């Protein structure tokens with residue numbers, strides 16, 4: 161399998177001189193199976209650059225998996241040029257949204273109202289299919305499989321494990337490790353601890369032993385207390401998670417939009433120094449636009 165990162169920024173696209181090295185586009189990952197089947201994880205603004213590349217190999221068949229429908233993960237979808245070209249086949253997958261009580265088939269429709277976008281979905285000439293996935297469901301794409309896992313975010317967010325012939329990668333989308341909303345001594349504290357332990361166990365099991373884990377590392381540990389409950393992890397929480405799951409390589413992503421390349425490197429180095437390398441530890445790197453990983 162081949163993994164290529166097209167967008168590594170969280171929350172809002174951040175172009176400019178200060179993000180040149182790591183990139184300013186929001187989340188999008190291209191995964192190619194051993195048979196060159198195309199899997200796209202999230203449709204942030206990074207998907208626009210991917211679209212331009214794909215125009216060289218028309219007609220295309222793509223399976224897009226959306227972790228959740230926050231803007232930074234779907235905003236590039238209406239600009240995904242292959243959608244407008246007859247002969248292309250796009251299959252969009254994602255979770256059910258209990259807030260609007262709708263499936264992933266609304267992801268395009270809701271963005272393509274005339275008030276917000278000049279083209280209607282009906283004018284998209286590619287074949288578009290939608291599948292609203294359940295927790296733990298596996299979808300087969302050629303020789304590869306993609307399995308969803310419920311992670312922890314203010315909306316339903318699926319992490320996806322992509323697997324083929326014993327090689328695998330996992331992408332979290334947005335994930336904040338679950339924490340106890342009660343204080344020690346509160347009546348429900350202990351019960352909530354058990355719920356968290358069970359949830360964490362399931363999450364670690366879902367990413368167990370993957371070759372590559374691309375994980376939400378939005379915050380430094382200094383920033384986190386002010387942003388608890390926003391639904392994002394820290395470098396430290398993702399390093400702990402990667403160690404527990406025995407992953408081989410951790411790719412830290414969803415960079416804070418205000419973070420410059422230099423600040424990012426400083427915060428990353430500080431995080432690494434708090435977790436000195438131990439035998440069996442994953443290799444830990446920063447996600448950057450254009451990074452390619454062969455698994």
Ligand SMILES: [Zn+2]
Nearest residue numbers: 170171232334
């Ligand atoms: Zn996000």
Ligand SMILES: [Zn+2]
Nearest residue numbers: 228230313334
């Ligand atoms: Zn989000």
